[in-house]
Amino acid sequence: MAEPQGDSANYLARISEWADSHLTLIRTKKFTSALDIPVEFIEKNVKLRGKLCHITEKGLEVEHVPISLPFLSSLQRKWQSNGVLLVRLAGVELTPNAMVWLQEELKPAQMMWFQLLGREDLVLDCLILVNKGRFFSVCLNEEILRQGLGKTTRIEGLHHDSPLYWKLHKRLLQAELKALKKNKGIWKEESYLEKLRDHISNNKFVQKLKQFVNWLRIHI
Numbered sequence: 001m002a003e004p005q006g007d008s009a010n011y012l013a014r015i016s017e018w019a020d021s022h023l024t025l026i027r028t029k030k031f032t033s034a035l036d037i038p039v040e041f042i043e044k045n046v047k048l049r050g051k052l053c054h055i056t057e058k059g060l061e062v063e064h065v066p067i068s069l070p071f072l073s074s075l076q077r078k079w080q081s082n083g084v085l086l087v088r089l090a091g092v093e094l095t096p097n098a099m100v101w102l103q104e105e106l107k108p109a110q111m112m113w114f115q116l117l118g119r120e121d122l123v124l125d126c127l128i129l130v131n132k133g134r135f136f137s138v139c140l141n142e143e144i145l146r147q148g149l150g151k152t153t154r155i156e157g158l159h160h161d162s163p164l165y166w167k168l169h170k171r172l173l174q175a176e177l178k179a180l181k182k183n184k185g186i187w188k189e190e191s192y193l194e195k196l197r198d199h200i201s202n203n204k205f206v207q208k209l210k211q212f213v214n215w216l217r218i219h220i
Contacts (some may be wrong), residue, residue: 032084042157048113063085102140113137117158147184152172
């Protein structure tokens with residue numbers, strides 16, 4: 001009975017290797033629509049490379065730049081069609097100031113990597129990575145939260161009970177906490193309002209006015 005089980009395990013391993021090798025081949029194809037991307041790419045959270053085209057309120061318009069094979073590069077360019085992917089920063093609710101920050105920080109035709117987490121119609125929910133120098137990269141999702149330019153939200157596309165969901169959600173929350181501690185961005189504005197409320201509530205005139213109102217309620 002042990003031999004068939006071993007054969008089955010080897011057979012499944014070969015199938016897995018075959019699937020992975022074919023995914024690699026597919027990555028040489030240029031995707032011009034979110035619907036062109038195989039479901040397996042989403043499930044495996046594959047990273048794709050792209051070039052920034054536009055920054056919109058709905059997300060980043062990115063031109064997919066597929067893996068280039070030396071002996072097929074000329075044919076790849078000939079067969080590639082035009083089109084962009086709409087990429088949304090997963091797990092982040094952007095403020096209007098976040099749009100300004102992105103326009104200032106990202107260069108025209110900026111190269112980036114986007115890790116597929118989910119797909120909703122024609123929109124891709126991703127982690128977006130950009131290079132800062134030769135050996136350093138930044139996750140835009142986290143950096144926007146660190147700057148106080150957004151709030152964490154549910155990561156669409158990932159199962160709420162999956163280890164990856166909570167791993168990424170923890171990273172985003174930690175980035176948001178740093179902005180909160182440093183009173184950056186939206187947290188600076190909210191902390192100012194809290195201080196203003198505290199100042200008003202501690203004002204002696206306001207306290208006496210409250211006492212007078214309470215006295216009227218008792219005696220009238």
